[in-house]
Amino acid sequence: MLNRVVITGIGIYSCIGKNLAETTQSLYQGKSGIILDEERKKYGYRSGLTGFVDRPNLKGVLDRRSRIMLPEQGEFAFVSTDEALKVAGIDQDFIDKSSIGILFGNDSSAQAVISANDIIREKGDTVMVGSGSVFQTMNSTVTMNLSTIFRLKGINFTVSAACSSGSHSIGLGYMFIKHGYQDCIICGGAQEINLYSMGNFDALGAFSIREDAPFKASRPFDRDRDGLVPSGGAATVILESLDHALRRGATILGEVIGYGFSSNGAHISNPTVDGPQKALEMAIEQSEIGVKEIDYINAHATSTPAGDASEAKAIFNVFGQPGPYVSSTKSMTGHECWMAGASEIVYSMLMMQNGFIAPNINFDNPDEDSAKLNILAETKETKIDCFLSNSFGFGGTNSSLIIKKWENK
Amino acid sequence: MTQIEIAEKIIPFLVEEFEIERELISPEANLRDTLQLDSLDYVDLVVVIESNFGFKVKQGDFQNLATFEDFYGYVQGKVNAQDEASNN
Numbered sequence: 358m359l360n361r362v363v364i365t366g367i368g369i370y371s372c373i374g375k376n377l378a379e380t381t382q383s384l385y386q387g388k389s390g391i392i393l394d395e396e397r398k399k400y401g402y403r404s405g406l407t408g409f410v411d412r413p414n415l416k417g418v419l420d421r422r423s424r425i426m427l428p429e430q431g432e433f434a435f436v437s438t439d440e441a442l443k444v445a446g447i448d449q450d451f452i453d454k455s456s457i458g459i460l461f462g463n464d465s466s467a468q469a470v471i472s473a474n475d476i477i478r479e480k481g482d483t484v485m486v487g488s489g490s491v492f493q494t495m496n497s498t499v500t501m502n503l504s505t506i507f508r509l510k511g512i513n514f515t516v517s518a519a520c521s522s523g524s525h526s527i528g529l530g531y532m533f534i535k536h537g538y539q540d541c542i543i544c545g546g547a548q549e550i551n552l553y554s555m556g557n558f559d560a561l562g563a564f565s566i567r568e569d570a571p572f573k574a575s576r577p578f579d580r581d582r583d584g585l586v587p588s589g590g591a592a593t594v595i596l597e598s599l600d601h602a603l604r605r606g607a608t609i610l611g612e613v614i615g616y617g618f619s620s621n622g623a624h625i626s627n628p629t630v631d632g633p634q635k636a637l638e639m640a641i642e643q644s645e646i647g648v649k650e651i652d653y654i655n656a657h658a659t660s661t662p663a664g665d666a667s668e669a670k671a672i673f674n675v676f677g678q679p680g681p682y683v684s685s686t687k688s689m690t691g692h693e694c695w696m697a698g699a700s701e702i703v704y705s706m707l708m709m710q711n712g713f714i715a716p717n718i719n720f721d722n723p724d725e726d727s728a729k730l731n732i733l734a735e736t737k738e739t740k741i742d743c744f745l746s747n748s749f750g751f752g753g754t755n756s757s758l759i760i761k762k763w764e765n766k
Numbered sequence: 767m768t769q770i771e772i773a774e775k776i777i778p779f780l781v782e783e784f785e786i787e788r789e790l791i792s793p794e795a796n797l798r799d800t801l802q803l804d805s806l807d808y809v810d811l812v813v814v815i816e817s818n819f820g821f822k823v824k825q826g827d828f829q830n831l832a833t834f835e836d837f838y839g840y841v842q843g844k845v846n847a848q849d850e851a852s853n854n
Contacts (some may be wrong), residue, residue: 422804
């Protein structure tokens with residue numbers, strides 16, 4: 358028998374809030390977390406725009422050994438995971454007696470790699486990078502560090518799937534639990550935000566250059582969008598089997614009912630309509646609900662001309678008119694890349710819990726494709742019983758998740 | 767440099783790097799237990815010493831040092847050898 362999979366904890370550390378309460382407020386207010394970083398301009402970036410959040414100060418929270426092995430995105434992930442575990446009511450004593458796993462999305466650790474090699478070049482001696490470096494540089498840095506810090510004993514690996522990494526981590530967690538291999542998994546996504554993390558992405562000319570108005574730069578689906586704004590942080594989603602959650606008396610926040618995925622089988626960076634559409638249809642079919650039951654779509658839409666248009670076509674093809682409400686929270690956060698698929702589940706969960714849909718800010722004028730969608734430019738107070746979240750990445754990796762509100766049945 | 771001068775230079779680095787109380791460090795105290803060194807921490811001890819004294823430490827050199835006094839003696843020997851080499 359297949360298990361039902363529920364969400365019992367969420368946590369966030371992002372440019373629009375360092376915890377769930379701050380983030381809820383920002384979502385409701387349509388507050389942007391985008392800044393212009395002059396250091397990026399000096400370094401050679403075409404665009405100095407970025408989402409920004411300070412690194413947390415973990416001295417006194419984590420011991421020295423734990424701290425020196427954590428890169429920036431690992432610190433972000435520690436904070437979001439600590440919050441999610443508290444929300445889930447899971448303490449260290451419970452973890453020690455359980456077999457809890459971790460699946461986190463992360464697809465780079467640029468600063469750690471560059472810093473280490475700068476030291477080796479300068480000193481001519483590898484030992485001078487110190488003992489923490491290797492554990493900071495690997496793509497699996499978040500899962501290797503958090504599994505050590507929290508003494509996790511279940512499944513333990515990192516999902517690297519470009520900008521759908523975070524979404525696939527939740528999808529894979531859902532499958533592991535659904536099929537009975539795990540009772541509880543810490544899922545999520547983390548994204549570094551430092552100067553070195555995005556230079557080569559900037560090189561593709563994919564970033565907005567609306568530097569005179571950072572808050573206006575990320576404008577998914579808007580006719581006058583000119584590119585995405587990179588961002589980062591971390592988000593955590595605790596998944597459990599329904600039985601496991603009920604057994605320990607957890608408060609259930611939502612249920613994962615669909616995970617659709619696909620690969621475009623086409624260009625490495627140019628989007629397609631068919632690929633995302635296939636993931637959407639697969640998630641809906643799996644969830645055994647009708648398209649009319651989905652109240653809200655948190656779109657992947659990053660604010661690039663081609664990507665948003667393709668997604669708009671895919672959503673329209675599947676949902677028709679009038680479709681569900683649509684917004685892209687990237688209008689406020691920028692594109693949180695490896696983290697986005699997880700953070701956008703957290704943002705949508707916060708909307709579902711608090712009875713509103715966050716706006717797609719800067720949506721001033723639709724284009725031909727976005728005009729066919731029910732995009733909300735302003736905050737709307739409304740009940741969400743079910744939502745869908747899209748994530749797409751380089752290489753044509755697509756992921757769609759469907760989450761339903763928990764109503765004690 | 768005398769061993770006292772070596773100790774005065776090293777102790778602040780150790781206190782900062784390994785985040786331990788200054789009072790725990792005494793010449794006769796056990797180096798590994800006091801600093802709570804595991805195999806990875808010895809790498810960081812090499813970084814601290816090479817960065818602040820400028821000589822190369824061979825892998826495994828520190829593992830044979832029992833007390834802080836032994837440690838200061840090792841560093842003193844290396845520093846003095848380095849000074850002699852530069853004077854010649």
